[in-house]
Amino acid sequence: KIMEDTKDMKNISQENITLLDTQKEIVNSLISQNLSLETNYNLLKSTLESAQKNLDLLLSKPKKEDIEIYEAKVKEAETQILLLEKNLEKTKLKSPVSGVIARVFKEEGERVETMMRDIVFQILPEKNFEIEVDIYEEDITKIKIGDPVEITFPAIEDKVFSGKVSFIDPVEKIKDGVVYYGIKILPENLPENVLPGMSCDVKIIVAKKENVLIVPEDIVRKKGSEYFVEIFEKGKILERKIKVGIWGEDFVEVLEGLREGEKVVLP
Secondary structure (H helix, E strand, O other): OOOHHHHHHHHHHHHHHHHHHHHHHHHHHHHHHHHHHHHHHHHHHHHHHHHHHHHHHHHHHHHHHHHHHHHHHHHHHHHHHHHHHHHHHHOOOOOOEEEEEEOOOOOOOOOOOOOHHHOEEEEEOOOOOOOOEEEEHHHHHHOOOOEEEEEEOOOEEEEEEEEEEEEEEEEEEEOOEEEEEEEEEEOOOOOOOOOOOOOOOOEEEOOOOOOOEEEEEHHHHOOOOOOEEEEEOOEEEEEEEEEEEEOOOOOEEEOOOOOOOOEEOOO
C-alpha cells in the first residue's frame, strides 16, 4: 500500500509541474503582450506629437527671420539659374545673319583662337551682301549712318551701284601703326553675278552742294590753319588766301578769296 501511495504522489507532482509550466507560459505571454502594447503606445504617441507639431507649423504664421531665410535661398537659386543659362548660351554658335553655310573651317573639338579672328564657318547671307571698309581716323568723323555710297566693281565694268552706310564700328583697328575704324555698307539691287569676296571701290558722300565755286584739290596749300592758292594776274603769279568749304575727292569748295573766272596756277 505504501508503494501505491508513493506512485500516486508522483503522478500528482507531475501534474502540478505541468500545470505550473502552463501557467508560466501564460504569464510570459501576458508580459510580452503588455510590453508590445507599451511599445506601440509610445510609438503612436510620438507619431501623434510629431503630426501635431507639423499641423501647428502649417497653421501658424511664418516668422520674419524664416521668411528672410527662404527669400534669400530663392534669390540665390534664381541667380544660379541665370548664371547657368548664360553659360549655356555661350556654348551656342550664332550667325550674325541668316543664310546658308558655304564652308566649314573648324570641326567639333578643334580649338578656336578668338584673338586671331579664327573663322569657323563661312555664311552666304540670304539678304543683300554687306561691304566692309576700313576708314582712316581723320575721315571717320565725317561719316554717319545713312550716308549715300557709290559702289563700283572691277569685275563689272561701267556700272555704278548705290548703297548706304549701315554700321560704324566704335572700336579702332591698328594697321602698321595707323588707326582705322571699320564701317559696313549695305548695297542696293546688286546683280546676281556679284559674288562673296569680290573687291570693290566705294565713294561715300558725306556732304553735297550744287552751284559752288571749286578748285582742284592739289593746288590748295595749307600754312598753319590757313589755306592758299596761286593765281595768275597781270602777268604775275601771286599767292591768294582763301577760305575753303567741303573737300571732295578731287576738288575743294572755295567760300572766299576767289571769283569765278580767275586764273589759278596748276602744279
